[in-house]
Amino acid sequence: MIINHPLLGPRDSQEFVYLGDASLIDRPDWQAEGAVDAFYEYLYQRENPAGLHQELWFHEQGDRSWLVVTRNTLTHEITKVELARDVARSRGRSK
């Protein structure tokens, strides 16, 4: 597969390490009510879509960017590649 890195252009997926569902960005608030349950959901519950899937890839043999790759699990077509940092900010994460 080829991942079109937003900063570096098309790179072979062999340069990357796969982590999993990009929902791992949405780490719950530790002080909220029911935090243990929220963390349980966050850590263990996954959608397994046959189709578009947002997932985290680490450019380990490259610039060490974490990327959010939108990939079709049926065809391996990659429709979008974003810096995970930008995605995290857009989902309201900051400090």
Added chain:
Amino acid sequence: MSQKNRLSGGLLNRAKPLNFTFDGASYQGYEGDTLASALLANGVRLMGRSFKYHRPRGPISSGSEEPNAIVELRTGARQEPNTRATIAELFEGLSAKSQNHVGSLKFDFLAINDRLSSFFAAGFYYKTFMWPKAFWEKLYEPMIRRAAGLGSLSMQDDPDHYDKGFLHCDLLVIGAGPAGLAAALTAGRSGARVILADEDFTPGGRLNAETFTLGDASGADWARAAIAELTSLPNVRILTRTVVIGAFDHGIYGALERVSDHIATPASGKPRQILWRIYSQRAVLAAGATERPIAFKNNDRPGVMLAGAMRAYANRWAATPGQTVAVFTNNDDGLRTASDLLAKGVKVAAVIDSRADGPAFTGAEHLRGAVVTDAKGRLGLSSIKVKLASGETRQIATEALGVSGGWNPNVHLTCHQRGLPVWNAELAAFVPGTLPVGMVVAGAANGQLSTAGALASGAAAAGQALEGLGLTVKSADLPQAEDAPIRVTPLWYVPHKGRAWLDQQNDVTVKDVKLAHQEGFRSVEHLKRYTTMGMATDQGKTSNISGLAVMAEMTGKSIPETGTTIYRPPYTPVPIAAFAGRSAGADFRPKRLTPSHKWAAEQGAVFVEVGMWMRAQWLPKAGETHWRQSVDREVLATRGSVGICDVTTLGKIDVQGPDAAEFLNRIYCNPFGKLPVGKVRYGLMLREDGMAMDDGTTARLAEDHFVTTTTTANAVGVYRHMEFCRQCLWPDLDVQIISTTEAWAQFSVAGPNARNLLQKIVDPEHDISNEAFPYMGCGEITVCGGFRARLFRISFSGELAYEIAVPTRYGDGLVRAMMEAGREFNAVVYGTEALGVMRIEKGHAAGNELNGTTSALNLGMGGMVNKKKDSIGSTLSEREGMNQAEALNLVGFQPVDPSKSLLGGMHFINQGAEANARNDQGYMTSVAFSPSLGHSIGLGYLKNGAARKGETLRAVNPLAGEEVMVKVVSAHFVDPEGERLRG
């Protein structure tokens, strides 16, 4: 021996005769021959034995689809089993052997299997060798493996190199027949970056095998001219002897180039083969088509071959499988074989056309509406039996029979991403269906079986691909060429009594397919696995569709309803060596050497692989014959005076920025905010599920600058995790991290004389006295007269100890300087074994304890998980299941009888209780012989262990039947109060 079946003409260099041997007999062929064509020219039809029944077999094809003529090439270390004689290029001195027989090729003792064939029908493994069960491993399996084995290995190291390569192009053209050449010319003239790959050594595909003219040139001449033009274009790269083996995601293709298979030994510096990874924007698949046989009784006699192959041998290689030949066809293309052979002066005994309404053929007896029902001649065809339209039968003497059942487009690569081919009734064949993104199919692979159709579709396919890339297409002027339809009337097999062969390599007959149907294995995938049809090295290229047709007839369904199996990469077999490339033997993976490696090697160190690192395990002195002598000495010398150990392999991560402390606060369960500058703190890192992930020390060099260490094994994973936290969880924390593992050479200096030694190394302006530089202190210093260094007062051994770091290039110099300075203290260097012994003696957890299933509580560090701050793993470590009174605690163990040894992995059982899983109390993680105490010691996890010190338990190893009585003790065997490391 004379080449009695050599014809005139052909694409051979008759000025260059080549000598070769087959099964010890000497023969001669010409440059341009394959092993198969040269043997046929010499009158040799018998080239191998079949897999299961050991039937005598000859080649049925002239290409990579060959199921029968599978041979061993070369001798000695370069001996190569299971190669196809039909694509093996002849070279001077080639030594080839037939395989799969016991005794000679002509008299194979295992041919008895053929007589016993009623016991060996499809599924015989599953039925025959079921019982007694114990016989399988000892008797049946070895017997079957010996009987069914293909070639043999030399059992020597392969002396050749195999490379991997990467190529990029706008357009990859797969196949250099008429369609591929037209596509490559179109794209090449248009200026696109083109790669043209063809598995043959002479590009041209069927153009080299036919007598057609293109314009006013012969097909072969036109192909040669096209290749010459393509070679002259700087934007075109031609890869001959290169088979494209797979179509992968996003336009990536795999290809195997057989660089040196056609010469005795690779030229100096050249690899034997290259596995290419080709990145293409677009691809044109012009892989041609494969002819299929018609099954009839004994259709596997040597001399029975595909009609197109017979024609190719005559036209390209000037060889005929017999002085007299016959043709059996169900389509017009088969008739060409008869006319081409006649033109070469070969006697054609008869043309048997299963169609009553086929076109007339002159020049030989033409039997329309007739079929071949049997073939005679066990070691080589002597005659065929023909059933005429009238119902009469006739015996016709012939040495060879060309059979044509029609052509199957080579759709394989179109299916590698789960595309399914579709049925074309006119061709009675599957043609490409859904294609991989970026692929266009042209020529015979797409069902355009005429030369004119191939040329036109090749040019059109390239045009379509280039337009998709936004390139301007210059149309190639195509020559006039034949455009005859194939006109096929399907005939898959001739009904018969006796065995008619579908898959000749795996010995699958029409009867086997019927048996599979009878026993309920009717889906294509079941059929394949029950009969093993299509599962041999040829992957059923000549047999799958016919087998499918027989199954369709049995079920009463159409062929498309019956389906087809999925084709997977590779298209043809690829040697494992090519996949390995240079990653073989000592170069299997990169090796990381510590800065003191050279020095340690000089000392005779024994090295151990730790991840990719090579670390000194122990350093034997003269007279030491057992590793324990060396390790015990290193431990006692360190604890008695001073020892030095290279700890560079520990991961080092530099953390900087205004939010550095806050960042560390969140990735470690214990706090770092209040760590003063100039101090070091131990940190425990949890996974989000609350389990311990890694541990290490973190030194604060400045308000906004920390250096944190990880374990050797987890250095990569911890860094990745920290980047994840930084970029994905807290993107606005103002902190930067970088791995500096390779940047610093780091040594542990431990023992009561550690400070005395270091004072001789550290420049005098840096006060490292106990008062100025206490336990857990750190600082930036200089050594050896002004060299930059870092000093950390930390201890893994439990002794007064430091870790000293210098830029990597000074590591070798530093260890030599320290050993020189340590001479007066009898300083030793210790390896990883002594390091391990001392940390067990001290009760420090390491990888065995941080094994991914243990929490801070288990490790006895539950109190470190700070509840007043958020950190990775802190919330889920509060889960009820992880906080029960019965939780495992890390404690120490020693044998009640000090002469006994402990074993890692032993489980603890209460006295009087049975040793079973229900009574399990925990397990031993680390053991060592403690030279300091004079007996074996261990660390382990014990249920509620913290409260059970003094108890005596059974430590059992039921697998080996071992048991030792152990006493539960503190994990801190040496200096439990920690006075030494503060001294």
